[in-house]
Every structure is written in structure tokens, then in C-alpha cells.
Amino acid sequence: MKDLDSRMPPALKAVFAGSEDILGMHEVHDVPDTLKEHAIDLSSINAVIWSHAHIDHVGDPSVFPPTTELVVGPGLKASCLPGYPTNPDAFVLDSAFDGRSVREVDFANSTMTIGGFRAVDFFDDGAFWLLxxxxxxxxxxxxxxxxxxxxxxxxxxxxxxxxxxxxxxxxxxxxxxxxxxxxxxxxxxxxxxxxxxxxxxxxxxxxxxxxxxxxxxxxxxxxxxxxxxxxxxxxxxxxxxxxxxxxxxxxxxxxxxxxxxxx
Incomplete structure (x- = not known):
């Protein structure tokens, strides 16, 4: 993830203080840069899926246009919103959510399980399932x-x-x-x-x-x-x-x- 230090909310900096080497967090080319390097317009990305809202997994959704939906697991909104700076103790940024649709996957109404996991058919064609x-x-x-x-x-x-x-x-x-x-x-x-x-x-x-x-x-x-x-x-x-x-x-x-x- 790029600009790690500037994008880390203060509450999270306090958690990581003094442990950067142990955790092995460092800046790399992130997904948006990689897409651009291969001539893929960010506006063509319909959705970004977060597995969970930890800083080494969220990237920077704010660089995607508002038409890009953010898809998250059930309960994320209640546990993570609002973000920083609205909530000074938040571990995620308001900018990740601002101006875009944020969809929590609803497993409660799913009638499908795969290997014991409740599952949702993301594209409705059996090609990709969220668990x-x-x-x-x-x-x-x-x-x-x-x-x-x-x-x-x-x-x-x-x-x-x-x-x-x-x-x-x-x-x-x-x-x-x-x-x-x-x-x-x-x-x-x-x-x-x-x-x-x-x-x-x-x-x-x-x-x-x-x-x-x-x-x-x-x-x-x-x-x-x-x-x-x-x-x-x-x-x-x-x-x-x-x-x-x-x-x-x-x-x-x-x-x-x-x-x-x-x-």
C-alpha cells in the first residue's frame, strides 16, 4: 500500500508504534498503480471487495471513482464507521467510503452453503462466491x-x-x-x-x-x-x-x- 504513514489513522499509529520492523509493513505498488500500468482505467472497475478492514488489506479506495462500489462483510459498518477523522479513534479512513455505495454482503438470506460456509454468488453465474x-x-x-x-x-x-x-x-x-x-x-x-x-x-x-x-x-x-x-x-x-x-x-x-x- 502506498503512502502508508500518511494514510494510517492516529489511533492505528499508536498501535503500531515501535513494531514496524516486526510487522514487516512497507510501501509497495498498490492495486490502482498496477491497473494503470497495464492501461486499465479505474472507472472500469465496478467493485472493490474488502476481505476485512485491516490496513494491510484495505488499500486506498478513494482513488477509485464514486461509481466503484465497496463490498464488505456483514457488520463492518457497525464496527468501523464512521472513519477517521469523523471518529478520531477509528482504524479506517472516511475517504474510503465517502461518495460511494458501500454494500454489506447479506449471508443471512443465503440458502447456499459451500463446504460449511454460507455463500453468496457474487456474479449470479457460479463463477465467484463470497464466503x-x-x-x-x-x-x-x-x-x-x-x-x-x-x-x-x-x-x-x-x-x-x-x-x-x-x-x-x-x-x-x-x-x-x-x-x-x-x-x-x-x-x-x-x-x-x-x-x-x-x-x-x-x-x-x-x-x-x-x-x-x-x-x-x-x-x-x-x-x-x-x-x-x-x-x-x-x-x-x-x-x-x-x-x-x-x-x-x-x-x-x-x-x-x-x-x-x-x-
Missing amino acids: EAPGHTGHHICGLCRTTEDSWIFLGSDACHNVAQLRPRQFRPLPDSVPASLLGSFYGLAPGMHEDLAAAEETVGKLKAFDGREDVIVVIAHDATLLEVLDFFPLDLNSWRLRAWSAEARWLFLKEFDRIAAV
Whole structure:
């Protein structure tokens, strides 16, 4: 996200004070810049979807025209609005919402569930589903995107922060080549990272089942190992299954445990 310091509300600066290096937050080219670099007019973007309203996920919706809708999870308006500066204690900015439609996804009226998640068909064509996935925040949502007739990408956002929280499990047993002693390094969800730990654990339990499928690749926001494997915009991910990216990436996170052990 660009202009991180100037766009961070004062209340959030107080939370992050002295922990910038630990959190690893830094400025990068953001989505609007990337779109412009590839000659995509921001006015052609109909909607921006927030998985949740944390600063490393919200970007800067204010640079999109008012015709771009902001789509958020249920309860976000009650927990986050008004933003800063109207509310001096807010963690999001008023500018993200000003002058545009802000739509909360209504899962309460959904009659569809996918893998235990209440789901809403975003385009009404079965190509992309928004999933109710609370825990990390009360309004946290995930996405399930069809890539081919028989393959999907699960966009897990911050349902968990490391795939070691998904595997090894019954769906993904540890390879025989990996020392069993590493099992002690695997960990569960950290209470301080989630507003509702019990709800987060329920969400991750459902996510583990998706992670065990051969027709789904799970992408969580902070899984840096995928940087070594996946193609990135303007290329697409539709051929992930044909190119066996899921299998290639599955155990790359173990390198981190090797690094920790060597310290």
C-alpha cells in the first residue's frame, strides 16, 4: 500500500508504534498503480471487495471513482464507521467510503452453503462466491473463484496467517521425507491475532477440508511461499491445476522451520 504513514489513522499509529520492523509493513505498488500500468482505467472497475478492514488489506479506495462500489462483510459498518477523522479513534479512513455505495454482503438470506460456509454468488453465474468466514474479525469474508470447469482458487485472506495452521492434517499428511521431529514446530491460531478465537478455529476447520482437495488451491494473504510458484497479474492463474502449482507449493513453508532451527 502506498503512502502508508500518511494514510494510517492516529489511533492505528499508536498501535503500531515501535513494531514496524516486526510487522514487516512497507510501501509497495498498490492495486490502482498496477491497473494503470497495464492501461486499465479505474472507472472500469465496478467493485472493490474488502476481505476485512485491516490496513494491510484495505488499500486506498478513494482513488477509485464514486461509481466503484465497496463490498464488505456483514457488520463492518457497525464496527468501523464512521472513519477517521469523523471518529478520531477509528482504524479506517472516511475517504474510503465517502461518495460511494458501500454494500454489506447479506449471508443471512443465503440458502447456499459451500463446504460449511454460507455463500453468496457474487456474479449470479457460479463463477465467484463470497464466503462468510468470521473469526479474524467479525466481518471477515473469503472468496471462492472458479478457474476452470473442474478447478477453484480459495482466497482465504487472513482466515489464518501461515499454512502450517492448515497442514499437516488428515487431509494433508506430512511427507515421509520430512523428519517427524518437525511436528513439534507446528502451531495453532494465536489468540491475539483474532477477534473471536473460537469462530476463527471453526473457519480454519472448514478451510482445512478445502486444502485437502485436489481441485482447490488455497491462497492465504500472508503465505509468502506462493511468491516462488504462482504467476501474477497481468498473467492469470487458471492453469494452476495443470501446472501442479498446489503440489509444488504445499510444503515450501517447512523451509521457514528449518531457518528457525538454524538460528
